[in-house]
Each structure stands twice: as C-alpha cells, then as structure tokens.
Amino acid sequence: MLKVRRAETLGQVTDGEAHLHCHFAFGAYNDPAHMHNGRLRVVNQISLPAQAQYVAGPEKNVDIVTWVTQGSVTTQCEHFHAETINKGDIQVLCTATGCTGLSWKAGAEAAQLLQFWFLPDCKGGIPMQEIRNTSGYPDTTGFRIIASGFPDDDPEEEETIRDGAPAALLGSGRLLHTTLSAGEGARYQTTPGRSLFLLVVSGTVTLEGTTLDAGDSAAISEQQELLIIAQSDASVLLADTAYDAS
Template sequence: MLEIRRSAERGHANHGWLDSYHSFSFADYHDPKHMHFGPLRVINEDRIEAGQGFGAHGHRDMEIVTYVLEGALAHRDSMGNGSTIGPGDVQRMSAGTGVRHSEFNASKEAPLHLLQIWILPQRIGEPPGYEEKRFGEAEKRGRLRIVAAPDGREGAVTIHADASIYAGLFDGPERAVLALAPGRQAYVHLVRGRLSVNGTILTAGDAAMLSAVEAVTLEQGENAEVLLFDLA
C-alpha cells in the first residue's frame, strides 16, 4: 500500500523569525490522522531567520536527528557539546533521561533551512548522548546512503530506535531500490526537487508512506534530495 501526503497538507506556522511546516502533529498543530508513522514522530521543516533560534529548552526520551539543508546551525547542550553543523552533517541527540539544548542560526546575515526529526526510542530512561557526522554529496549521489541506524553500521550515527534513515541525491537516470524486510514499512520525505517513488511522482515537501511492499524504488529524479526511513 502507498499513501501520499502532499506538501500543502502539512501543518504550518509562521512566527516571523521561524517559518515551520509540520509533517506530524506538533505544538499548536494537531491532526489525529497524522500523529506518527511507526516510531517516526516528528519531521519539522524549519526556516530560521539570521541570528534567531531556540533558546535553552529540555527534552527527554526522544531520538532527535537534525539534517541541515542550507546555512549553519549553532548547537549547545547540557552534556557539554557545542558545534556548528551545515549541509551534509547529520546530528543525533538522544534525550534519554533528560537534556537541555539551544539551537540558533549561526549566521547574522543568511537564513537557515533544516529538518528536525524526532523518533521514539526503543527504551525510555536511557542516558542522554550526542553524535554528529558528515556525509558528502558524493556518498549520496545516485544511491541511498545510510546516515542513521540502530547499530551505527557503515559509519552512520547510532540512534536508539527501531529505524534507519537513508539520504540520497537523484537526477536523470539515477535509480535506487531499497528492499524492505517482512513487516517493515517505509516513509519517504522529498526534501527538494522531483522524484518517482514506486511509480508516483513527488515534489518538494511531499511524503510517501509505504506498507506491505517488498521494496521502495526511487527514480526519475530532477535535482532531487530525499530521506527514506525504514521503520518498524
């Protein structure tokens, strides 16, 4: 089964300094039909004005993955981590028993565009943790590069959830197929461009939810950047 959710169907909030689209219920946006997909709980597409951001705030018992599209994100947290991440970087913060962090646009001039993803952990009450890694464009060109996985395989960041995240860049004849194990489901979020997912065309911001299928096929890309989630 394949279900499509178009970009315009997402929740939307514009706070001036923050323009955010919500794939799932979040903050003041509540849609009982879109609370989560398997353990995938949040995909927020955020555009943050120069010099603006989120002051120190707390999380617990959530795997938080940040994927920067444009600009630079300054991160600080109560575990002592501090860094600036940009396009190609994947950041994982395991909130566990509790962590506080702040996130700001590192630039005083340029906007910041990112995806923040929340995934429900397999166990609650674990110690908090942090990790970040860079995945260059060449690693994602015409293929699905695993960037987050429970076992950290192939150099991915380690998330404590029954989920794996792949990133890919597709254009022209480039094509990739991901086989799904029995009982698994997939969520495809098209970050930008245009792409065919199992024969259905997506454009930027669209999502495809797939269950009871043997594989996910990505092809016919036009400057496409995509995230694919393999989920319990």
C-alpha cells in the same frame, strides 16, 4: 500501501522567528489524521532567518536527527558543548533520560533544516550527541544509511569506509539519503513489519507511478521494497522504522 502528503497541505507552526512545516501533529498543530508513522514521531522542515533561534524541549526518550540543507546553525544543549552544524551535516541527539536547553541558531545567513524524531527501543539511558558530515559517506547513487540503530549498519571493522559510518540511534530505525541525477533511480528493500517514510528534499521523483515534488512525502506500509526514479536532479530522505508505534 502508499499514502502521499503534498507540501501545500502540511501543518504550519510559528515559534518565535522560526517557521515550521510539520508532516505530523506537533506543538500547536493538532492533526489526528497525521500523528506519526511507525516509530517516527516528528518530521519538521524548519526555516530560520539569519541569527534566529529555534528552541525545543525539554525532551526525553526521543532521538532527534537534524540535517542542515541551507546555511549553518549552532546547536546547544545543557548536556553538551555548543557545536556548529553546516550544510550537509547531521546531528543526532539521543535525549534518553532527558535534555533541556535544546536550541538551533542560524548563523549570519538564513538557514534551513530538517528534523526527524525517532522513538528509541528502550526508555532511559545517558544522553548522547553525534555530528557527522555526509560528504564523507560512500559515493553511490543508491540510498546511503546516515543514521542507524542497527549495529550491522556500522562498518567499524572496515578501515577504508570508517568515515562513512552512520551516526548511532538508540532505536531500531534508519535514516537514509540519496542524491540522484535526472533519470537515475534508487531502490530500497526492508524486512516485514516495517514502516517507510520518504521525503523529497529537492527535485522531483516518481514512486510507484506517483510524482512527488520537493516537500512532498509518502508513507509506505505493508510492502518491503520501493523504487524511486528522478525526473530531475533530486535529493531524498527515507526513514525505516518498526511498524508498531507503542
């Protein structure tokens, strides 16, 4: 089953100077029809003017994946040193027992970032943070795993692709990315009992005959395989989580 959400229908939240487009209910945006997708709780597109800051939290028992699509941001949390995340970098912050003072501040230029919030399999634990540059991932036109809670997705024994290992999640989910030229396709296959959520970051793709433009998303359930075809140069993110949202 395919459920499409168009970019112009997204919820909008203004938090200080930060402006958020929300695919699910978040903060002041209340939407009973769009609460989550499996164990994926939040998908936000965040715009920050130069030097502006987005503050969240305190948060616990959620894995926050931040992917920078424009500019750079400095991320801070009381548990970790400040780090700069540049375009193409991802940050995975596993809040575990709790993190406070979470913030992302744009540099000298405006910044755009995407956040995916995943529920972990178990509550508690020690907060963790990883930052990776996705340019070090294997060069392929298919979907590449950039964050995962599955140990088998980490090629830690393969010396030649160690730099392309995904960042670690505490839940049994994945975040994948693909960059396609016009006419190219990418296929993904999962296992029964999973929920898929696809977000077009840029460009235009087709999914099961449906055209999706930048900012559009699609929730896919009760099927184990999908195929997208790029109608123009495109960048796409795909989340794969357990269907049960308990």
